[in-house]
Amino acid sequence: MGKAVARPVDLERHAARRLQIIDAGLTVFSERGYDGATTARICQQAGIGSGTFFHYFATKADLLVAILELGTDEVRERAAGLADRTDPVGVLLELVGSTAEDAADPRIPGFVRAVAGVMDEPRIAEALAVDDAAQRDVLRQWVERGQSAGEVRTDVPAERIVSWLLLLTGGFLERVAVDERFDPTVENGLLVATARNLLRGG
Amino acid sequence: MGKAVARPVDLERHAARRLQIIDAGLTVFSERGYDGATTARICQQAGIGSGTFFHYFATKADLLVAILELGTDEVRERAAGLADRTDPVGVLLELVGSTAEDAADPRIPGFVRAVAGVMDEPRIAEALAVDDAAQRDVLRQWVERGQSAGEVRTDVPAERIVSWLLLLTGGFLERVAVDERFDPTVENGLLVATARNLLRGG
DNA sequence: GAGTTCTTGGAGCGGTTGCTCGGATAATGG
DNA sequence: CCATTATCCGAGCAACCGCTCCAAGAACTC
Missing domain, CATH: 1.10.357.10 (Tetracycline Repressor, domain 2)
Incomplete structure (x- = not known):
């Protein structure tokens, strides 16, 4: 049934990246407003690509x-x-x-x-x-x-x-x-x- | 020089329409936020077409x-x-x-x-x-x-x-x-x- | 009525945005 | 070293939105 897990999720890594994005979001939201804060700019602030962003937050x-x-x-x-x-x-x-x-x-x-x-x-x-x-x-x-x-x-x-x-x-x-x-x-x-x-x- | 004005601007009419749009804007802005208030919805609230809207407000x-x-x-x-x-x-x-x-x-x-x-x-x-x-x-x-x-x-x-x-x-x-x-x-x-x-x- | 301008509507254009997708890479287990 | 999966990127898509444009009608002067 269960396949062998070749690479398990590193929870610490995951949480850290999440916090990194959250921090960037807080910054950009505060200086541009919600709609003014484009996902592109948030990604730029966090130093990641848009694909990565939506890997951590669906929306x-x-x-x-x-x-x-x-x-x-x-x-x-x-x-x-x-x-x-x-x-x-x-x-x-x-x-x-x-x-x-x-x-x-x-x-x-x-x-x-x-x-x-x-x-x-x-x-x-x-x-x-x-x-x-x-x-x-x-x-x-x-x-x-x-x-x-x-x-x-x-x-x-x-x-x-x-x-x-x-x-x-x-x-x-x-x-x-x-x-x-x-x-x-x-x-x-x-x-x-x-x-x-x-x-x-x- | 000055051409004959066939139809002068009715200032009262103009101001009234302006107020009508302003009232609609106040309503829609308050319930949807600035970005959430689309020009289409403001026009709908005011009962006018988008062309009319931009005739009274450039933006x-x-x-x-x-x-x-x-x-x-x-x-x-x-x-x-x-x-x-x-x-x-x-x-x-x-x-x-x-x-x-x-x-x-x-x-x-x-x-x-x-x-x-x-x-x-x-x-x-x-x-x-x-x-x-x-x-x-x-x-x-x-x-x-x-x-x-x-x-x-x-x-x-x-x-x-x-x-x-x-x-x-x-x-x-x-x-x-x-x-x-x-x-x-x-x-x-x-x-x-x-x-x-x-x-x-x- | 003729001529002119004001007024109105709405189809649609150009630009932007949130989000998707597929491939490349890195990391782990066996 | 191989298989497998997490991780990451960024090109690009579909949808949306502010705004333009033009044609039709209304209102006014003469």
């Missing part, structure tokens, strides 16, 4: 989905690392502040801006929705703990507070992408302060 | 620029209507609040999201920059007056406060576009309250 949309999923994984890992903390507000401010750190890599804000307007594939919309849900899950958990501990306002339901935290981080990333003089490392302080005011209320 | 990019310029005009008109007010903070909060009202038309947040990632034409980038500058001009003027009157914090320069007001409105529009449960009319209050906290400082 250009698949590459984008893979990038988004990588980001979602990162969110979950970050959440796991904070699991045993006992200061809800501190955790929330740390999570919010980490957005500002992400924005230090200029590709990140550019990428989210470029990807925001992609409506082509429903699979992309779903990946975006999953990422949003992952962030919401993490934040809601800590907001609710904060409310139980009396550290976070209770006149606004947790879900809405979560939306507002995402509003702040989303607006922050947009500003970094659009306005060159908006320095994320400088504005980090105001971001955390605004979030603290939001959580406290009044 | 698809020109249509987008026209829409953006219309928005910029609106910003300036709104600013002119508030010129003789004497309460800077009240004016600023009203300007911020008007964003929430704009978001009531679901095409507006969809449009800004769709257009955010367009890097093709430098003319589009310029139109976006002009719009941003127009908003900044209006806001900065009132922020500075508020600072002089002691109603607005002075520990952060006016330019940065303006950036943060735009961060709030930008994030607000993004949330409306992304999250169906984020109701702009409900969240209007928190938007104004957050802006007030930001202006007051502490």
